Amino acid sequence: MSVAEWIDRADGSSPWPRARTLVAGLGTSGFAAADALLELGAAVRVVDDSESAATAERGTLLQTLDADVRLGPGSTATLPDDVDLVVTSPGWRPSTPLLVEAERRGIPVWGEVELAWRLSRPSKPVPWLAVTGTNGKTTTVQMLESMLSAAGLRTGAFGNVGRPLMEAVLDPEPYDVLAVELSSFQLHWSHSLRMHSAAVLNLQPDHLEWYASSPDPMAAYAADKALVYERVTHACVYNVADRTTERMVEEADVTEGARAIGFTLGTPGPSMVGVVDDLIVDRAFIDKRHDSALELAKLSDIQPFAPHNVANALAAAALARSFGVPATAVRDGLRALRLDGHRIQTVGERGGVRWVDDSKATNPHAAEASLAAFEPVVWVAGGQAKGTTFDDLVRRHRDRLRGAVLLGVDREVVAGALARHAPDVPVIQVAASDTGAMAEAVAAAARLARPGDTVLLAPGCASLDMFDGYAARGDAFAAAVAALPETPGED
Structure with a gap:
């Protein structure tokens, strides 16, 4: 049997030493994929146009x-003739010439996630609980x-959250279940x-530049998100407030017996988790769900507290409960959690003004969720807009804005929305793009803010135009706040 005859249904037991594979991109996931294929005995060629120190070290x-x-410029220009499988890094667009050529020649293209799923079968069939959304x-x-x-389970957070899924597959100690972003x-x-179960948290425009070659980028983006529900075996968790996510469940080809489970910030109906008074409750995974509910946790167990974070907790609880986790573990898990920084994190108080870092808000929908938690706000925004717009956000939240400070390559996109829908809101634009730009933005925000205000870094944009990532942007914001002069009368 030729490689072409078995590669489409390949798994961890397939004759990989016969396969000639190309790994496109040598980031974290590319390295993990190449390492796994080499361990299986496959012939592996790796290409990447980058010559960074990190890439060179992995290559060596x-x-x-x-x-x-x-490695180096031109390395990815052509697809070699002798390739049976391409494993691509997630950032590579479908319009990349090498991937287009693979499709034209009928060569399968997988991501590291697909490779990890296949190689975990049949010897390590660990259930995955998956989360996607904007x-x-x-x-x-x-x-x-x-x-x-x-709940006492051996688990870990994998996928887009940072750890490649191949790490779990190659780990000699078996996992009970994986939490997968x-x-x-x-x-x-x-x-x-x-x-096993999957959730789509929400759907808003984001990363549309990645889908620029599609006739309808937003539809293509949504279609990719919806793939997480395909073949689900137990529970498809959707957002009651976002009809699109429910429609995805309705249209998915799931395994017979899989259930649709909603999460809502309101009172839940049967087959939902939601909020009653100050409690998170379950009406989905209990026997008498038509006329009763089970307390899972208190709203005060969720830190930091904000409406969108309550929604996140509800979705996580639904997935955990789908796997049989007891109610006490939902509560204890929320209480024990300490989230990474740059998510609605207070970084300072100056003269009655609160300074909040939500640099992780890298698209308008995320910025809107953050804005909804504070009032009045001096909004610090801008960066790489990724093809999105800010008109709806400004229209809904203009009344809570004291002012806005804009920086980054696409600051005019945000400025235009403010001019159209909030012309009375003072706007300061920071033209600098060097390391001092954030300090200039913070100083401008301090001039606009009054006691009782919140200065909120919720950029609504990606950060790579000026920073190494959203964390570096948030760190720069916090450092600039710390460097502000003490205000007379400050507590």
């Missing part, structure tokens, strides 16, 4: 393991991981995933 290590590594994925996965751990990019290159 893979070369010692017998990989053919080609915003809240990482927080929800961290909440889910904490709940699963509180999946981006639309990762789902696009996945074809056979079969989640």
Whole structure:
């Protein structure tokens, strides 16, 4: 049997030493994929146009393991003739010439997530609980991981949250269940995933530049998100407030017996989790769900508290309960969790003004969720807009804005929305793009703010135009706040 005859249904027991594979991109996931394929005995060629120190270090290590590594400009220009499978990094767009050529020649293209799923079968069939959506994925996965751990399960947060899924597959110690964050990019290159349960938290415009070659970028983005529900075996968790996510469940080809489970900030109906008074309650995974509810946790157990974070906790609770986690573990997991920084994190108080870092808000929908938690607000925004717009956000929240300070390459996109829908809101634009730009923005925000205001860094944009990532942007904001002069009369 030729490789072409078995590669489409390949798994961990397939004859990988016969396969000639190309790993496109040598980031974290690319390295993990190449390492796993080498361990299985496959012939591995790695290509990446980058010549960064990190890429070179990974390449050197893979070369010692017998990989053919080609780095530097032009390395990814053509697809070699002798390739049976391409494993692509998630950031590579479908319009990338090498991937287009693979499709033209009928060569399968997988992502590291797809590779990890296949290689875990049949010897390590660990259930995956998956989370996707435009915003809240990482927080929800961290909440889910904490709940699963509180139930005494061996678990971990994998996927887009930072740890490649191949790490779990190659770990000699078996896991009970995985909490998996999946981006639309990762789902696009996945074809056979079969989640135990999955959640789409919300759907808003984001990363539309990645889908620029599609006739309808937003529809293509949504279609990739919806893939997480395909073949689900137990529960499809959707957002009651976002009809699109429920429609995805209705249209998904799930395993017979899988249930649709809603989460809501309101009173839940049967087959939902929701909020009653100050409690998170379950009307989905109890015997008498038509006329009763089970307390899972208190709203005060959720930190930091904000409406969108309550929604994240509800989604995590639904996934955990679908796996049989007891109510006490949902509560204990929320209480034990300490989220990563840059998520609605108070970084200072000056003269009665609160300074909040939500640098993780990298699209308008995330910024809107953050804005909804504070009033009045001096809004610090801007960066890489990724093809999105801010008109709806400004229209809904203009009355809570004291002022706005804008920086970054696409600051005019935000400025235009403010001019159209909130012309009376003072706007200061920071033209600088060097390391001092954030300090200038913070100083401008301090001039606009009054006692009782919140200065909120919720950029609504990506950060790579000026920073190494959203964390570096948030760190710069916090450092600039710390450097502000003490205000007379400050407590």
